[in-house]
Amino acid sequence: FVPSHKLSFLTKKAHNNAPPSLSAKKVEFSKYHGLGNDFILINNLESGTPPLTPEESSKLCDRNFGIGADGVIFASKSEKDGYDLKMTIYNSDGTEPEMCGNGIRTLAQFLVDESAKEGNMPTLPFTYNIETLAGPILPKVEASREIEVDMGYPIFTAAEIPTTLDANFEDGGVVDQDIDVKGKTFKCSLVSMGNPHCVVFTSGPEIVSDAELMDWGSVLESHPAFPANTNVEFVAVQSDTHVVMKVYERGAGPTLACGTGACALVIAAVRSGRIPHARDGVRVTLPGGDLVIQWGGEGEKVYMTGPAVLSFKGDVEV
Numbered sequence: 288f289v290p291s292h293k294l295s296f297l298t299k300k301a302h303n304n305a306p307p308s309l310s311a312k313k314v315e316f317s318k319y320h321g322l323g324n325d326f327i328l329i330n331n332l333e334s335g336t337p338p339l340t341p342e343e344s345s346k347l348c349d350r351n352f353g354i355g356a357d358g359v360i361f362a363s364k365s366e367k368d369g370y371d372l373k374m375t376i377y378n379s380d381g382t383e384p385e386m387c388g389n390g391i392r393t394l395a396q397f398l399v400d401e402s403a404k405e406g407n408m409p410t411l412p413f414t415y416n417i418e419t420l421a422g423p424i425l426p427k428v429e430a431s432r433e434i435e436v437d438m439g440y441p442i443f444t445a446a447e448i449p450t451t452l453d454a455n456f457e458d459g460g461v462v463d464q465d466i467d468v469k470g471k472t473f474k475c476s477l478v479s480m481g482n483p484h485c486v487v488f489t490s491g492p493e494i495v496s497d498a499e500l501m502d503w504g505s506v507l508e509s510h511p512a513f514p515a516n517t518n519v520e521f522v523a524v525q526s527d528t529h530v531v532m533k534v535y536e537r538g539a540g541p542t543l544a545c546g547t548g549a550c551a552l553v554i555a556a557v558r559s560g561r562i563p564h565a566r567d568g569v570r571v572t573l574p575g576g577d578l579v580i581q582w583g584g585e586g587e588k589v590y591m592t593g594p595a596v597l598s599f600k601g602d603v604e605v
């Protein structure tokens with residue numbers, strides 16, 4: 288655990304760029320991505336409340352009229368004991384998810400880079416304890432610059448996903464349960480990583496086309512079986528240690544990668560018997576590159592390893 292005062296050098300003097308007019312806010316940002324899943328990062332460590340509304344954040348995510356991103360992440364002050372900071376995230380449509388796997392890797396890299404800029408580069412490996420709506424999440428930035436994240440415990444019960452589908456697994460979970468849409472039957476396995484995921488396995492090694500992802504993903508995302516909507520992953524198993532996926536994200540549509548989704552689908556592959564175990568790590572090939580997901584089985588935490596990369600920095604009037 289790192290006391291929050293050790294992060295004090297990262298705090299900014301209250302939005303020190305004077306706004307050009309009474310109505311405009313000027314905000315410094317850094318743009319990062321994890322395998323092409325891209326985020327606008329904002330240093331808000333002086334405050335527990337994001338400086339932008341969900342609507343303002345959504346505008347910044349617009350790829351034609353804004354900076355362009357899958358979401359906006361605020362590094363905010365945690366009011367709770369034991370945490371270094373709090374992550375708040377808005378999807379590109381302005382909704383607030385509980386967690387984001389690629390996002391929390393970019394946040395960890397952002398914190399390291401901001402510290403280095405101030406001449407306080409932490410000794411690597413370095414682990415942050417971050418408060419999220421999904422509970423504590425711990426990204427460890429390795430000397431190699433890979434980031435391994437303790438993603439906590441997966442959740443399986445139908446009520447907690449949440450879903451109205453009938454539980455059909457011994458622990459109250461939902462595995463390979465049918466949903467009929469667009470004249471097709473999808474066998475859905477549900478896992479929450481704090482945020483909900485509906486995993487659909489293809490029958491062979493071929494992954495769905497982009498048109499199918501759009502068509503089926505958008506319908507399943509807001510299907511009545513999911514009262515809080517859901518992220519949707521289509522998955523083609525290649526071997527016991529390698530799977531390929533495409534994702535349609537809740538609140539963002541198709542993205543190049545989804546960290547919580549990669550965790551969910553590896554767990555779903557084990558629970559449905561499609562792969563024997565994930566205790567030594569499973570390679571997940573996403574449209575933007577590879578993640579490694581490790582899960583020891585029921586009652587164990589999930590670990591995700593992958594990169595986080597700075598694209599550019601700037602300031603923007605909102």
Ligand SMILES: N[C@@H](CCC[C@H](N)C(=O)O)C(=O)O
Pocket residue numbers: 324378383384385386387388389390482483518536537538539542544545546547548
């Ligand atoms: N891309 C993320 C997930 C972001 C949140 C998601 N869209 C939701 O609404 O749950 C990841 O890498 O996990």
